[in-house]
Amino acid sequence: MSILIKSIRIAGFRGLENIEVELEKTTVLTGMNNTGKTSFLKAIQLALGSRQFISQDDFFIRGNDTASKIIIDVLIIPTGKDGERVEAFTDGWERLFTTNRIQDDGVNSFVPLRTIVSFDKIKNSYKAEQSILKTWGDFLQNNKNWFDSDNGIKIAFNFDELPFFYMDAQRDILEDTKLRNSYLGKMLSKIEYSPKDIKELEEQISGLNEKAVSSSDILTTIKSTLKGLDSAMGTSSDGIEITPFTKKIRDLNKGLTIYYSDNQDSFSMEYHGMGTRSWSSLLTLKAFISLLTTNAKKENSVFYPILAIEEPEAHLHPNAQKKLYGQINSIAGQKIISTHSPYIAATAELKQIRSFYKDTQVRCGKIDIEKLKSEELRKINRQVINSRGEIFFSKLIVFFEGETEEQALPIFAEEYFAKTPVEMGLDFVGVGGYGNYLPFLRFAKSLNIPWLILSDAEYDVVKSVNKQLNDSGASNEGKSIVFLDNGNNFEKQLMADGYSDEIKQAIISSENYRNDQHRQAKQDEIAGYDGAELYKIITENKTQFGPAIAEQITKSAQPLPLKIVALFVKIKSILEISGD
Numbered sequence: 001m002s003i004l005i006k007s008i009r010i011a012g013f014r015g016l017e018n019i020e021v022e023l024e025k026t027t028v029l030t031g032m033n034n035t036g037k038t039s040f041l042k043a044i045q046l047a048l049g050s051r052q053f054i055s056q057d058d059f060f061i062r063g064n065d066t067a068s069k070i071i072i073d074v075l076i077i078p079t080g081k082d083g084e085r086v087e088a089f090t091d092g093w094e095r096l097f098t099t100n101r102i103q104d105d106g107v108n109s110f111v112p113l114r115t116i117v118s119f120d121k122i123k124n125s126y127k128a129e130q131s132i133l134k135t136w137g138d139f140l141q142n143n144k145n146w147f148d149s150d151n152g153i154k155i156a157f158n159f160d161e162l163p164f165f166y167m168d169a170q171r172d173i174l175e176d177t178k179l180r181n182s183y184l185g186k187m188l189s190k191i192e193y194s195p196k197d198i199k200e201l202e203e204q205i206s207g208l209n210e211k212a213v214s215s216s217d218i219l220t221t222i223k224s225t226l227k228g229l230d231s232a233m234g235t236s237s238d239g240i241e242i243t244p245f246t247k248k249i250r251d252l253n254k255g256l257t258i259y260y261s262d263n264q265d266s267f268s269m270e271y272h273g274m275g276t277r278s279w280s281s282l283l284t285l286k287a288f289i290s291l292l293t294t295n296a297k298k299e300n301s302v303f304y305p306i307l308a309i310e311e312p313e314a315h316l317h318p319n320a321q322k323k324l325y326g327q328i329n330s331i332a333g334q335k336i337i338s339t340h341s342p343y344i345a346a347t348a349e350l351k352q353i354r355s356f357y358k359d360t361q362v363r364c365g366k367i368d369i370e371k372l373k374s375e376e377l378r379k380i381n382r383q384v385i386n387s388r389g390e391i392f393f394s395k396l397i398v399f400f401e402g403e404t405e406e407q408a409l410p411i412f413a414e415e416y417f418a419k420t421p422v423e424m425g426l427d428f429v430g431v432g433g434y435g436n437y438l439p440f441l442r443f444a445k446s447l448n449i450p451w452l453i454l455s456d457a458e459y460d461v462v463k464s465v466n467k468q469l470n471d472s473g474a475s476n477e478g479k480s481i482v483f484l485d486n487g488n489n490f491e492k493q494l495m496a497d498g499y500s501d502e503i504k505q506a507i508i509s510s511e512n513y514r515n516d517q518h519r520q521a522k523q524d525e526i527a528g529y530d531g532a533e534l535y536k537i538i539t540e541n542k543t544q545f546g547p548a549i550a551e552q553i554t555k556s557a558q559p560l561p562l563k564i565v566a567l568f569v570k571i572k573s574i575l576e577i578s579g580d
Contacts, residue, residue: 001090003304004083005334006110007075009139011147012060012067013046014039018147020139021354021364025083026329028348029338030392030447031356032425037338040356041166041308044336046128047072047115048306049164054117054126069118071147075136076111092302096161100153101132112136113157130156161302163292165285169311173280183288184281190291198249205245212244219244275315279324282312286331293332305333313341322347342389350377350385355392355447359576365448372442379439388429388440391449395425396574398567399440400454401461404490404538406430407546409454409564415554416568417577424575434461441472450574453481454567456489482567491539495531497561499553503534506548 005023010016015036021027029037046054060067076097078089088094088109089102101111112133120127133152140146165183176182180189193201213219219242226240241247289305296303312328313321321343328335339345345353355365369377384391391397398409409428410421417424431440434456444451455465462483474480484493494503504526511526513519529537538545553560560568571577 001081001086002079002083003089003093004077004079004085005074005306006077006085007073007136008040008044008047009071009073009146010040010043011071011145013043013070013072014058014060015358015362016040016043017060017062017361018145019362019364020146022366023334023336023354024352026335026348026352027337027354028345028352029336029354029356030340030345032358032393032395033340035356035358036362037356038310041310041336041338043070043072044074044306044308045164045166046070046117047074047113048162049166051117051126051128056119058117069116072115072117073133073136073146074113074115076113078109090302096159096302100155101157103133103135105135110136112152114151116151129154132157161296162304162306164306164308165289166308167282167285167310169314171278171281172274173277173284176281176284182284184284187284187288187291193249201249202247205243205247205249208245209241209243209247213242273315275317275320278314279316279320282309282324283327286327289331289333303332305331307331307333307335309335309337311339311341312337313339313344318343340393342392345392346385346389350380353392353447355449357395357448357450359450363448365446367443367446376439376442380443383432383436383439384443391427391429391443392447393425394427394449396571397427397429397440397444397449397451398454398571399429399431399437399451400490401432401434401456402430402490403542404546404549405454407543408490408550411547411550411554412560412564413568413571416560416565426571426575434464435468437465438468438471441468441474445472445474451480452567452570452574454490454563455481455483457484457486458489459487480570482563482570484563491535493563494549494553494561495535497563499549499558499561500531500534502552502556502558503538503545503549504529506545506552507534507537509552510544510548 004025007020007022009020011018015034016039019036019040021040029040031037042053042058056066059070078086078093080086085108087107089097094102097111101113102109103112104110112135114131114133116129116131117126118129119125129151131152131154134150137146137149173184176184179185213223223240223242226242285307289307292305293303307328309328312324316324321341325337325344325347328337337344350367351369353367357363357365367380372380400406400409406428413421413424413426413428421428429440431437437453441451443449453465455461465481469481484490485496488496507526507529508523511519511522513522538549559565
């Protein structure tokens with residue numbers, strides 16, 4: 001039996017004007033840069049941890065208006081052994097929260113916490129007020145926002161048994177060894193030995209120091225020379241000691257050096273890259289929490305740590321990222337991870353993913369696994385996430401059926417927008433056949449990622465695509481589809497639009513020639529190909545001719561294909577790109 005922070009609501013903090021995010025025991029935040037993932041983590045820290053970082057820049061700004069206060073609500077619920085919600089808190093948690101903080105709706109108990117941060121003009125500083133809400137209402141009810149509800153009863157709620165830990169992307173085990181307030185430093189300061197062990201260890205250290213000095217001519221000479229201090233100070237004691245090894249057990253942590261070895265050599269951490277050092281720092285946090293958890297069990301006390309971790313993948317290769325996610329997931333308590341790694345996102349469970357997307361405001365999407373069958377979830381995992389993990393971080397996704405589009409569209413896009421698709425946050429994704437749109441649509445819609453479809457226009461294809469739109473709940477979003485002309489696939493559309501010369505030139509440029517005479521003969525032959533012959537060649541070698549054809553079209557004096565331009569106009573509208 002345990003607890004869970006089930007939901008976080010935030011208003012007026014940094015770029016988060018008004019948002020609610022439901023959490024799991026491990027939650028993975030995905031989305032592009034500057035969509036509010038770090039702000040979300042800092043908001044939790046503001047409610048449950050340190051508030052010392054607050055400044056005027058942390059208040060939401062729209063135009064010339066700045067929010068007068070920051071409001072953060074936290075909903076804590078009791079859970080059972082399998083993490084499912086139960087009706088009541090255990091005795092231990094009930095004693096901690098007290099009946100003054102625990103509310104119920106007639107069936108389930110919960111603790112609704114509110115933190116309000118504002119500027120105190122009298123004290124010229126920022127103040128935080130904490131209270132317990134009377135209930136946990138809807139996010140929006142009768143056109144009334146959640147933050148307009150009654151603030152409840154003012155009661156502080158800083159619980160040592162509910163500690164908050166924050167690790168940013170700049171973590172480094174070398175820095176941890178130097179800082180007493182790092183998680184490693186805190187553990188080292190708590191090292192304890194019995195009096196018997198201390199005596200034995202210090203005797204062994206003393207013997208090591210004597211042996212090290214007596215075995216070294218240099219150290220012996222230094223010691224003998226420094227004994228000259230005795231006469232200057234008028235002392236009759238031994239005076240000088242040289243201790244290559246620390247003399248007292250209490251000083252062991254001061255000279256701590258961590259070594260990491262492979263199969264051949266052992267090197268100090270300072271010689272390892274940032275990936276190993278960052279990973280090591282995270283693992284020391286895991287060790288620290290494990291120590292605290294063990295101590296809580298010894299005291300028969302409730303304990304539930306909250307961890308916020310930024311970019312655990314920093315400096316790590318893909319396999320290491322997957323392994324690190326598993327290590328974080330196994331840490332006691334609740335974990336909220338912000339990431340830009342498709343490998344971590346793909347390793348997480350679908351129910352753990354929360355996607356942040358920013359347009360006019362920041363929104364958070366999730367896949368509602370309760371509404372999908374197991375086979376539907378399997379298709380999202382297998383067809384979308386396992387092969388296209390990068391689309392977790394898309395600003396806009398364009399779906400299509402075939403290989404030619406996948407090769408050609410990025411080239412056309414760079415020509416049209418004068419930017420690469422990567423710069424725009426634009427992903428072109430082939431779904432591998434016109435019957436495979438549904439899991440991709442469910443994925444994009446659930447995570448609030450805008451999408452478009454460029455579709456072939458054969459009768460069966462149009463019928464299938466419309467059905468998949470309906471099944472995904474997007475039947476009213478036909479405006480998000482650009483169909484090619486009736487009966488055409490992508491290759492036929494290019495030919496119908498009058499690009500036969502460019503297609504021929506693409507074929508000519510792709511051939512290998514023995515000599516100039518062979519080149520001329522082949523060019524004359526290709527120049528005489530009719531439409532059926534051209535179509536056969538380019539459809540049998542799509543990956544070869546897709547980019548070649550697109551490059552020839554962009555080099556020519558001809559405008560881009562009309563259907564492609566229609567698609568790009570929709571992209572401009574969604575991404576709010578100005579210009580012709």
